[in-house]
Amino acid sequence: MSEISVLTIDGPSGSGKGTIAQLVAKKLGWHYLDSGAIYRVLAQAALKHHVALDNEQQLAEMAKNLDLVFVIDNDVLTVLLEGGDVSNLIRSEQAGNAASKVAALPLVRAALLERQRAFRQLPGLVTDGRDMGTVVFPLANHKVFLTASAEVRAERRYKQLKEKGIECNLPALIAEISERDERDMQRQVAPLRPADDALQLDSSAMGIEAVFKHVSALCTEV
């Protein structure tokens, strides 16, 4: 994996990896893959077509044929499922939880592997998820594992939801985040864990600017 550079940013939900990945991709002019969005869209497709979230065979079949399109325009990522805009729908806590369930199924992960690898195109790729540096792009040039305490991540989420005028409850958010972390870390295939060669950053006490500086300093060859 030498000629097309890849930067992977893995970490638990709410660690800020998506924000940082998009900022770095913009700075470098590289492509961006939000791998979590693929699992979120698959879970959404399952709900839409009344497929149970533990029906591994059928979900893997759906994953292979998933009609999913990402459009990035003016730095805004729009996600289309079967031509319909699901960008907002897939961002709820329930959608994240459903994504975590379908993502635990080995056949589903296998079915989505090549689709994710196809995003590696010139001039380079920045990608965020749980297993980008360990499984999908194990030979990536640069790897980051970004984390933050569950409390800090829940507080960030709480603020975001409040700003959108969505009622929420902090203890419930902490519990949901911890439950999702646990499922993502304990699953048998591609669990959430840092790659051995990843730079590990704890963003609990860091602002976005500071994390961005650290991460973009890794990719100075461009």
Ligand code: DC
């Ligand atoms: O990054 P996110 O919160 O959008 O991800 C939603 C869920 O998708 C996450 O809880 C686990 C799953 N996921 C995964 O298993 N592997 C990835 N590379 C990305 C996400």
